[in-house]
Amino acid sequence: METGLLELRSAPADVELLNSIFRAAHSIKGGAGSFGMTNLVRFTHSLENLLDRLRSLEMQATDEVIDILLRSVDVLRELLDADADAAMPSEALELHKRIETLMPGEHGPAEGAHIETQQLMEDDRKINLFKVEFRPDRELFTSGTNPIVLLRNLAALGTVSCCHLHTEELPTLGDLDPALCYLSWTVELASVCAEAELREVFEFVEHLAEIRVHCVDAQPLAEMMPGSALVTTASRNLVAEPAPRRAVAAAPKKSVVKKPAAGGDSGSIRVATDKVDRLIDLVGELVIAHVMTAQMVEDFEPSCLPKLREAVAAMERNTRELHERVMGIRMLPVGTLFQRYTRTVYDIAQATGKKIRLEMNGEETEIDKSMLELLADPLTHLVRNAADHGIEPADLREASDKPEEGVINMRAFHRSGRIVIEISDDGAGIDTERVRSKAIERGLIGADSQLSKEQLQMLIFEPGFSTSETVSDLSGRGVGMDVVKRNVEKLNGTVTLASEEGHGSTVSIELPLTLAILEGLLVRVGDRTLVLPLLSVIETVPLSNEQIVRVAEQGEVVLIREESIPLLRLSRFLGLPQETASTEEASKNGANRRLAVIVESGHKKIGLVVDELLGQQQVVVKSLERNLHRVKGLMGATILGDGCVAPIVDVGGIAAMNLFSLQAPLKKAKKQVPATPSDKVA
Amino acid sequence: MRRVLIVDDSVSMRQMVGYTLRQGGYEVIEAEHGGDALDKLTSVTVDLIITDLNMPVMDGITLIRNVRKQPALKSKPILMLTTEGLATKKEEGKAAGATGWLIKPFDPEKLLQTVAKVLP
Numbered sequence: 193m194e195t196g197l198l199e200l201r202s203a204p205a206d207v208e209l210l211n212s213i214f215r216a217a218h219s220i221k222g223g224a225g226s227f228g229m230t231n232l233v234r235f236t237h238s239l240e241n242l243l244d245r246l247r248s249l250e251m252q253a254t255d256e257v258i259d260i261l262l263r264s265v266d267v268l269r270e271l272l273d274a275d276a277d278a279a280m281p282s283e284a285l286e287l288h289k290r291i292e293t294l295m296p297g298e299h300g301p302a303e304g305a306h307i308e309t310q311q312l313m314e315d316d317r318k319i320n321l322f323k324v325e326f327r328p329d330r331e332l333f334t335s336g337t338n339p340i341v342l343l344r345n346l347a348a349l350g351t352v353s354c355c356h357l358h359t360e361e362l363p364t365l366g367d368l369d370p371a372l373c374y375l376s377w378t379v380e381l382a383s384v385c386a387e388a389e390l391r392e393v394f395e396f397v398e399h400l401a402e403i404r405v406h407c408v409d410a411q412p413l414a415e416m417m418p419g420s421a422l423v424t425t426a427s428r429n430l431v432a433e434p435a436p437r438r439a440v441a442a443a444p445k446k447s448v449v450k451k452p453a454a455g456g457d458s459g460s461i462r463v464a465t466d467k468v469d470r471l472i473d474l475v476g477e478l479v480i481a482h483v484m485t486a487q488m489v490e491d492f493e494p495s496c497l498p499k500l501r502e503a504v505a506a507m508e509r510n511t512r513e514l515h516e517r518v519m520g521i522r523m524l525p526v527g528t529l530f531q532r533y534t535r536t537v538y539d540i541a542q543a544t545g546k547k548i549r550l551e552m553n554g555e556e557t558e559i560d561k562s563m564l565e566l567l568a569d570p571l572t573h574l575v576r577n578a579a580d581h582g583i584e585p586a587d588l589r590e591a592s593d594k595p596e597e598g599v600i601n602m603r604a605f606h607r608s609g610r611i612v613i614e615i616s617d618d619g620a621g622i623d624t625e626r627v628r629s630k631a632i633e634r635g636l637i638g639a640d641s642q643l644s645k646e647q648l649q650m651l652i653f654e655p656g657f658s659t660s661e662t663v664s665d666l667s668g669r670g671v672g673m674d675v676v677k678r679n680v681e682k683l684n685g686t687v688t689l690a691s692e693e694g695h696g697s698t699v700s701i702e703l704p705l706t707l708a709i710l711e712g713l714l715v716r717v718g719d720r721t722l723v724l725p726l727l728s729v730i731e732t733v734p735l736s737n738e739q740i741v742r743v744a745e746q747g748e749v750v751l752i753r754e755e756s757i758p759l760l761r762l763s764r765f766l767g768l769p770q771e772t773a774s775t776e777e778a779s780k781n782g783a784n785r786r787l788a789v790i791v792e793s794g795h796k797k798i799g800l801v802v803d804e805l806l807g808q809q810q811v812v813v814k815s816l817e818r819n820l821h822r823v824k825g826l827m828g829a830t831i832l833g834d835g836c837v838a839p840i841v842d843v844g845g846i847a848a849m850n851l852f853s854l855q856a857p858l859k860k861a862k863k864q865v866p867a868t869p870s871d872k873v874a
Numbered sequence: 875m876r877r878v879l880i881v882d883d884s885v886s887m888r889q890m891v892g893y894t895l896r897q898g899g900y901e902v903i904e905a906e907h908g909g910d911a912l913d914k915l916t917s918v919t920v921d922l923i924i925t926d927l928n929m930p931v932m933d934g935i936t937l938i939r940n941v942r943k944q945p946a947l948k949s950k951p952i953l954m955l956t957t958e959g960l961a962t963k964k965e966e967g968k969a970a971g972a973t974g975w976l977i978k979p980f981d982p983e984k985l986l987q988t989v990a991k992v993l994p
Contacts, residue, residue, distance in 0.1 A: 215928055218957065219884040222978045233979050240957065334942065336951040336973040338994050345991055371948070396974035396992065 210247035232271045327376040328401040345393045350383025474514045481507040526604040527555025533575045540579040547597040557604035570676040574615045582619030616698035622691040624648045653677040714806035718768045721838045728791045728843040735786045759799045793847035877901040881911040881925040894982040908932025923952045942971040951992040
């Protein structure tokens, strides 16, 4: 419904769209009615009236109307969570009034009818004698009506003293058309019901029959039935049949359980059946492969070895596919998340008086469900920021030759095995000078520190940083960007920002496909095996002494194809048994046996010095934190095929650290220059 | 057991009506729209059809007209689900041959009462 309403803004006279919105509102009302949520029913009812006028084009879907409708959606949510018997919240009442004022001459018909029936119930408690004439049209049967049912229902309302069947109009058999109704009835019954209630039995045939109900006082029955003869025994029997359906009908009402307050936040996923079927197939194949292997192991002889290898390879293929498919189950299109920001942007645009359009690309890109949930908050911050700070007010935009309407673009796509989500705006961009002065003011950087434009821009991700002059309720409190960064990092992702003053900013979030399993490069450092995430590995180069340059007694860089890349000796960094001077000497002599694995995170490259490459393998990531503290530079550990525990190196984390300060733990404490540029050293 | 066909594009509505009717002792089958309902009616016999009016593919009025055209279904009771705001729709439905109608929103009891009003 909400999506529909937002679309309505651009096409206010789209009847098809209005119809679908109407249907949505309608289903809500129907659902609410059946669960006895009277507030919700009353509210949706007026909403529905409004929508009905819109779609019959009696009214125009002006911005005001759409605004009311959108607010109504919020109120509906609130009402849904509220107690069914609670009073209508004030906001709902207010909105209700606004809707009513939009539609002159509209009264709540539901309420009126309610009072009416109640009065009737109270008035007629005495027993009346009724004479009911029922003369159906010939065409009665065309509506699928069974007159016997009507008579039985009438009989259920009281005690039938007489039922007269009129057969006068019945033609001879030759002229009789079985599809037509030639009969009519006169029924007399004593009942406590009001005349209206008796008439209600014939509610559906009023247009197909002549119905007369007379209320007669206790008069001699004989007088009222001229020539009465044919009293159908069937209808007499019916009288004795009290309606048991009331008891049944009450049952569903009792079993109504209140909805849990937290909306769709259940821990379940909907999975397409074919996905599950494929999984079952795979498990089947795996079982077969296992049986085959077990058999071979059982009667093993050396000649079997190639066959055994083949069987193991088949098992590996299966396992791999199984893994992919199981991960696939958790994947959801990112569009479901993007969708909700249409509203966020709309609200901000309304509140600030700007014109903003939200564009989306790659909504079908799939992403792990748990990640999707964790992304919701960071993305909200980013979208709000873009809309509130990024996009300029219309007059400013015009002054700088931009179209009046600002555009925020949300994009999701795959890039080298990772998922990238970009939020860009064509707004003012980031004023780096203001960032600098603010950062100095907040003491985040020294007054004289030299920072590149990129580094200055990244400062907005520092805790407590906001350059907004006024704190609006939308953004600018200085919380947010650092939360964004923290949340994304929790997901093993990275945030980067590219902004050009006057032309807008783009925030990119890069995330791994999944959290649980990664493709790892196994390396040996000292006597330990470590795992490097393969995705961040760019290349591996042998190290020779000529390539290593010591920089200002602080650290080392390696020169590769004219590019200097900071080096990190993993053994020292992780506090593994220190190489003694002699081994260091030895390693210097035999330096060509040493390797540097060049890894990249964000736009930063680092060379990690390792002793040996052991191979490539999929590893299951296990968190350390349940058992240990968070270890800097490690993102977790895995269990290798031989049962050993191997730590997994957190490349992103290392890249974010200040390498030179880390690398010189033995040197005398130097005056730290915060945020020393570490990626480029000339 | 008497069998009821529910035709509505809203899953929740079908669930709600279906649940109520099952509680009331009816067997329930469901269809998403008029076309779907006509398909189902070729293979299953039902005692009552309950149909929404506003549906994609084939709306309720067209469904009613189509049902009434078929000799075997000519006198099948049909209840339509309508809205207060839509008096014209109700008239249209009546003209098309609906047996009765149920005004949304309704509570489960009202549903069962109305079904009993038209089902033998």
